[in-house]
Amino acid sequence: MNIFSDKQTVVRPADQTAMQGLVQQYRAVRQASEDLCAPLEIEDYGVQTMVDVSPPKWHLAHTSWFFETFLLAPLLPGYRHYHPDFVRLFNSYYEQVGDYHPRPMRGLLSRPTVKEVFAYRAHVDQAMLVLLELSETTASEHTERLTRIGLNHEQQHQELMLTDIKHILGSNPLRPAYRQLVRPVVQAGPLHWQEYEGGLVKIGATGDGFFYDNEAPRHKTWLEPFRLASRPVTNREYLEFINDNGYQRPEFWLSEGWSALRQDRFSQPLYWEQRDGDWYEMTLGGLRPLDMEAPVCHVNYFEADAYAAWAGQRLPTEMEWEHVASEQNVAGNLRDNDWLQPVAAAGTGGMQQLYGDVWEWTRSAYNPYPGFTPPAGALGEYNGKFMCGQYVLRGGSCVTPADHIRASYRNFFYPADQWQFSGIRLAGDLS
Amino acid sequence: MNIFSDKQTVVRPADQTAMQGLVQQYRAVRQASEDLCAPLEIEDYGVQTMVDVSPPKWHLAHTSWFFETFLLAPLLPGYRHYHPDFVRLFNSYYEQVGDYHPRPMRGLLSRPTVKEVFAYRAHVDQAMLVLLELSETTASEHTERLTRIGLNHEQQHQELMLTDIKHILGSNPLRPAYRQLVRPVVQAGPLHWQEYEGGLVKIGATGDGFFYDNEAPRHKTWLEPFRLASRPVTNREYLEFINDNGYQRPEFWLSEGWSALRQDRFSQPLYWEQRDGDWYEMTLGGLRPLDMEAPVCHVNYFEADAYAAWAGQRLPTEMEWEHVASEQNVAGNLRDNDWLQPVAAAGTGGMQQLYGDVWEWTRSAYNPYPGFTPPAGALGEYNGKFMCGQYVLRGGSCVTPADHIRASYRNFFYPADQWQFSGIRLAGDLS
Amino acid sequence: MNIFSDKQTVVRPADQTAMQGLVQQYRAVRQASEDLCAPLEIEDYGVQTMVDVSPPKWHLAHTSWFFETFLLAPLLPGYRHYHPDFVRLFNSYYEQVGDYHPRPMRGLLSRPTVKEVFAYRAHVDQAMLVLLELSETTASEHTERLTRIGLNHEQQHQELMLTDIKHILGSNPLRPAYRQLVRPVVQAGPLHWQEYEGGLVKIGATGDGFFYDNEAPRHKTWLEPFRLASRPVTNREYLEFINDNGYQRPEFWLSEGWSALRQDRFSQPLYWEQRDGDWYEMTLGGLRPLDMEAPVCHVNYFEADAYAAWAGQRLPTEMEWEHVASEQNVAGNLRDNDWLQPVAAAGTGGMQQLYGDVWEWTRSAYNPYPGFTPPAGALGEYNGKFMCGQYVLRGGSCVTPADHIRASYRNFFYPADQWQFSGIRLAGDLS
């Protein structure tokens, strides 16, 4: 199970139709975002170390803006915006809402201060609780649905906050720790190959619980026979690739990956560094010796694909992955991990660590499912407009909120992105 | 049928196993490249107007380099390279062959001169004919196979040469014509929707005739019921989108497309221009009034996708497209087109213009087929390493060599690319 | 007089040879830097809004690093660096000291925190006071000289801190005020032309009081007869230039200026903005209506030069400027200005506002004086290595420490720089 598990209730709309439950969940999710920031210094809240990173302060404000924009402004009679300029400042990318502060300049805003952002959150929370109470009376399904989206949205940002905090601290020459963390010592079990016969299968959200629009419609797809590795690639295994000059041999790399690599943008997983011949990795607990047993993490798609080519294998498709994963119970596979880094799985049997260790790169471009149509209006921009140039990752990581992990979940990032908790699971053809 | 048709023999390995036929085909294809350049001034051969464009001189040399590198050097005993520096100068991107002259600097080479490049071609041709004669005796399947790849490779460059010549002349403020061309006057027929029930179908090369590695393996795929437009979108129809402020309304655009558009990189199809309120388009025959009846051409993926969204439709997948196209006879659908621009199809029945008018953007990212493995060695770099970030286009255009058009052919370009003869065919879901 | 006046003792080496005075001055200057930051929020200390700007925190640390590097480490026996990484983190550009943190990344450092930076200052101050006491006994002229450089260095950064704070707050869409400030209401007096006959004159530091190496040697120069405006150009006058389409008429602009302008990098003085047809300017007291009477400020060299061309005049050379200014008593010309913006001079007689209102662009490139040689060692990098591509500004501004203003002082910035408190005084030829 993961760090968020003891603080939040899993969303199960089926047995939680009462708004009362939603109010409790609202409080829990909103509180979790703030708890995440507790170890930060005021100075940490405002920094943007690269364009992909957002300052923690911005995450805290933007998730509130989401409720303000999509619920309070249209649905709560007489609602007053906390600050007229926040409509523009904390809009992430919703063109249909209006102009927005340029993403690369999120780190240039010393104001509003952290204190003001917390006040903004309190203002939104107070109004949301009024709105939810109102809805309890009127049993508004619309409010309920939008609130659930807002909470899932906030949970996505909780993971991004940890990812971005790691980048902010990891880019600092002082290598400060987010908080003191204890590293578990575990030996990785041997890698097995599991075989699957494929055929005409169904993938996509089953409709049981919350899901995003991009997980639907559930649909048929044909899978050729394939095999899947029983666990992710470890740091030790990845180091063999490096030591075999993997980063110097173009035959393993996609053309774009080789170009990126030659422009010196990466030559090892992000956060790895060598000091006096020994390998270290920056973690949320500070700089630590590289854990050889743990799954390799913070590799981009190019590295994942090149590693697979070097190993004579390939990455799975997202359909293969989901087909296998849907047979696994999520909750039963999540492990408590206060370490906030992927940890080796000691076991030997079956399919391991599909959920909650590292996001696993698939070779599937992030495309719409057959029959997918984005919803009308600004919320239609949530997922659909990003279906270009990105790859799907599956499974969730050690910093993903537990109830945000499911078999049908489609995460997506650009092939050059390293700063997510992303790793590698190998696959292969059978025939 | 298309401009190349009267100059080349279609490759039909089935009834052309004799090397004699291959020699004839070799001569024909090589000659066709040179014939294409006949209307050029010496000055036109060396210009590179953007990084995607290669100078015609470079195309002529690189296609010779291909035979030299993959056939003559390894297979012809005692072969001497024409010039030691050409190994590096005319390598396009084969990392396993060695270092290569940077792509953005292809236009900076005044030497070798055009005359020297033609001498290089003659040198290679002479040696190739010796090699083919040798092979005739020894019946080397290896030589035959590589020669066929080299000829198909050269045909790809024949299309690129016309595409690039158009860009070189089209970027010139004088808007010079490649050669005098006569525009056919045809009315476009009405657009019909054709319905398909889908199901478990097969796509990929059937093995009948030449195909590239990326067209294989032939494999099963599941298609939901869909419909496909009977003809491509016309300039007139596309103009409605522009006049409805299509380029100013973010709700139709992918996020990356909207960003590209706002950076002023495009706001209309390439080669369109407005003078005194009237629309013109640059063609290989010079600047001409926009032909409202003809298929829209030189749109990128973002534009194709946005147009479809505006029209309430979508683009087809490459599987849908091939499923429909494989029922159509290619040769019977190609039209003579000396105009070197797409032309309206006047007819009213059935599925029209799948082949040879415009390359049709599909919504399918360019990914490997299930079971695909690139061949070992440098030729493995031909297709496989580009399977990232690009989209598949299908069908061939008015500047594609006729025998280079087939149902399973997968062309691929980046979503921002406009300089190909690329257009739009709409699709939709049924249910 | 200017904001620093009540907090600092003017450096008068002549009557202050005793180290006792230097200790007092050390305390005063160091305290002044911290007092300047009193109105800031913690969040304001870390932001870098453009590459020229440094975060206030960085200024506070770097000025301490200067004492640590050039005095404590080499001169105080047993001195321990506060933090080993600070040697690199807070080196600005001294190549001979070693590698340094890249300038564009100064704003990405959330750590050390503000609190830690203040602790660093205290650590350095404590050690400096020990060193100065030691020196008192040994009467070390070397220590005294370096300390004076360190204090003048810190005063330069005090001005930069205000300049950078203005940019940090002025770039924020909320337009927050540094602190509440009262704008004086003054009418500008009429502009007169003062004539000077020139001839063989001397310029450069006289040796009376502290001066930088670039102000020496004092040397002869020949001046043709010239005239100088009695006061700087006002906002009202500059607005006439704008309203006469000054920014649209290339005939007034240097080639580089016109290019910069067309790339949309500026089209009015920095901090000016028009809202509903009225002009406003961002000040350290927040956004205020443009003061038409005050000297125009935050113009770059291109704008200053173009304005002069439009007005049919020219900018003065630094020799002309100093020749005139050296006849003026500095202290008698400085005015109290708590407003931290230039203010109109109401008077009518003589040469006004040479000191302490705006830095005045001269047409002199920042070049070495005849006989100038930079000192050996890292301190030789202080001024000499920047003698390329910049222009000299003279006179000091409303945010310059009072005892940092003198006739021979040579400030220098790049022609495109707008963020300094820089203005325009016109000159002309006589003949």
Next chain:
Amino acid sequence: MNIFSDKQTVVRPADQTAMQGLVQQYRAVRQASEDLCAPLEIEDYGVQTMVDVSPPKWHLAHTSWFFETFLLAPLLPGYRHYHPDFVRLFNSYYEQVGDYHPRPMRGLLSRPTVKEVFAYRAHVDQAMLVLLELSETTASEHTERLTRIGLNHEQQHQELMLTDIKHILGSNPLRPAYRQLVRPVVQAGPLHWQEYEGGLVKIGATGDGFFYDNEAPRHKTWLEPFRLASRPVTNREYLEFINDNGYQRPEFWLSEGWSALRQDRFSQPLYWEQRDGDWYEMTLGGLRPLDMEAPVCHVNYFEADAYAAWAGQRLPTEMEWEHVASEQNVAGNLRDNDWLQPVAAAGTGGMQQLYGDVWEWTRSAYNPYPGFTPPAGALGEYNGKFMCGQYVLRGGSCVTPADHIRASYRNFFYPADQWQFSGIRLAGDLS
């Protein structure tokens, strides 16, 4: 003497007032430009290897455009432009003439062809001869003056053509020669220091013969005593600097120079290359072993300044240089040099090679002389608007037309520019 010497008549307005002489000169200068291009291949005429370089074809057209724009269009009744688009295509930078084709895109124009450009020249020449004949009758001083400017302008471009041709061929991996050239073998004489007492001197054009506006007004300036090296720095001497790690030691470099160097933009003079441990240099005669005796050439200002710092000297000011040079007879100092590279001066006495070997970097920023005002109208853009960010070079090089060399001539380039025939003469202070 230099390559142009046998083809042109030196402009001596004093004894050449008759227009007849001007007509002869017009023919000679125009012919010289075309003669320069005789060794080129058609392909060489169109290439632009970097933004500073213009294709030879463009030079040929632009110099004709100059006569068309400033003489034919306004002064010749009934003149018809050769082509309406050429007004824009071949305008270099005259904003007051109108819009112009972007400089970085000069190499993308395959049309007009070389043949058409020569036809353009013939058209302009024919009209110019009519105009000059007309003027002969009317004795128009205006036409005469503008024609002289046009011819001097063309001579500047003759030097630029050779400079640019060298870059075009020197950037080509094949290192082709412009034409076969014989390298003279000469030993450099020893370097002496010549001393000058300075004082109040006069510099600037004396009014004897043609001069540009930026050489005037002649004016007084004060020089401190100084010394000047008797000859330029040689390749052998410069190599000592390289071998002493000159390019790795920041203490010798201006800050901007060090930055440029670290961005890998240069680490040795342009056209130098090491092969198997030996040094070679690209010349207009192809790649040749480095001539250790010859003056170092193709260094930028940063290198010149760093070399001087390493040698414990400095560069001269342009006033010092001119003061010395004005005592030297130009014609008597020019040497025949068909080699088109600087050559060692074997002599031992006096001040050598001030004229016609390498342009000598001075430490003077390119600023207006006291009293300088650019002429009104577009021709005012010729020199004045570039007085920002550049340094003055003096003396002329081995590719400068002989009658374009004089003591008061001010050439100017940006400090990073290496592609001119620029070298180093050392100076120092006396006292």
